[in-house]
Amino acid sequence: MQKEREQPISDTVIKRLPIYLRYLTYLERMGVRTVSSYQMGKELGQNPAQIRKDLAYFGEFGRKGIGYEVGYLIKKIRQILHLDQLIPVALVGAGHLGTALARYNAFQQDNMRIVAIFDHSPLKAGRDVDGLKVQPMKELKSTIQEKDIRVGIITVPDYAAQEVADQLIEAGVEAIMNFAPIIIHTPPNIRVHHADLTTELHSLAYYLRQPEYMVN
């Protein structure tokens, strides 16, 4: 399914694959059978050569003169990302953002699914979020092991995030998606992606045109 990997494929490449996948899924829904790197690039704002190169790391998926067969490419990218199997996910922090993600999740029919929700607060434990009972933190380890959960999502406040990460790792997760506004530290074999809503918003401000009276 993948070329023998002498050298690991860069994270920049991996992060683009789900974007391709999403567009391809849209095309499939529209009944489109075939797509060129040029068309994909135009829609996604990317250089066609880059798209071809990204895909070529994993095999020869296209046909010269024709392009890529949409259904086949979807299948291949799913395999590469391991999205061809169900991936059970735990969410920690049943606040507004956590709840939003859990509910959002229900509408997505991809293979990453939140199957357990935890919260520190006794007030929240037992509450139902989208068909899942919020569990107390003390059940975290046992549930993660029973349900074979390998990915954790952190939506707790910043001061609690590192401790939660430690617990998730101790329980056996291999990858963490962190929404808390803090950089968490983990052993090198654990993969962490930071989804930093506030810093993204703050960097936007830089690009605002200054009102006249502000410029000197």
Place this chain on the structure above:
Amino acid sequence: MQKEREQPISDTVIKRLPIYLRYLTYLERMGVRTVSSYQMGKELGQNPAQIRKDLAYFGEFGRKGIGYEVGYLIKKIRQILHLDQLIPVALVGAGHLGTALARYNAFQQDNMRIVAIFDHSPLKAGRDVDGLKVQPMKELKSTIQEKDIRVGIITVPDYAAQEVADQLIEAGVEAIMNFAPIIIHTPPNIRVHHADLTTELHSLAYYLRQPEYMVN
């Protein structure tokens, strides 16, 4: 406040500034007066030379042999990012995620503040979200102009996102933070950041170790 800019500063640099700012704010709260690029790099997982270089694009903020004065550097980065002035923000889409962001917003005491919330659905119009009345879409343009809103946040479903972006731009916003799982297209003078929760999560799956029986 900024060097004469012959060439624009790269987006990679700009996106790191809010991360520095956040850590510095934390240090200030802890009562720390001075910090070195080495210490910042260690905490944020970055090369100290990179941090020094990033800051040096905008001026000489440090002192040789000493490091950076925390309070002063905070002030400078805020100026660079235009966070020294209040930036009014509009949010479109009062669903779970939008509501979460609006509420989150209230707890943050930075200078980007959501001052208007819009939703397409008549069912949601008039509802109170964290002290703000949800307004119907037909009031979008007038409110944005009255309140001098220059940044928009999109938290509507994918199929509605492009249309909402068009309306925001037509009303006069200069920058958009898009949470809808779709790439939106805008004129070159409009800045768009995509916060792609699902694709980030999907790329995580790639790094999961394969169970033995899956490997061939």
Place this chain on the structure above:
DNA sequence: TAGATTGTTAATCGATTAACAATC
């Protein structure tokens, strides 16, 4: 066939890091 489009190499571009003189 002629036109289209891939996979891939080479060229370019940009970002990161090492190194060090300047200096607190």
Place this chain on the structure above:
DNA sequence: TAGATTGTTAATCGATTAACAATC
């Protein structure tokens, strides 16, 4: 002073893009 640490240049590394033979 001696040690620490900046600002900055040069070296390195990695990512993007252009170009084109292969081929459907």
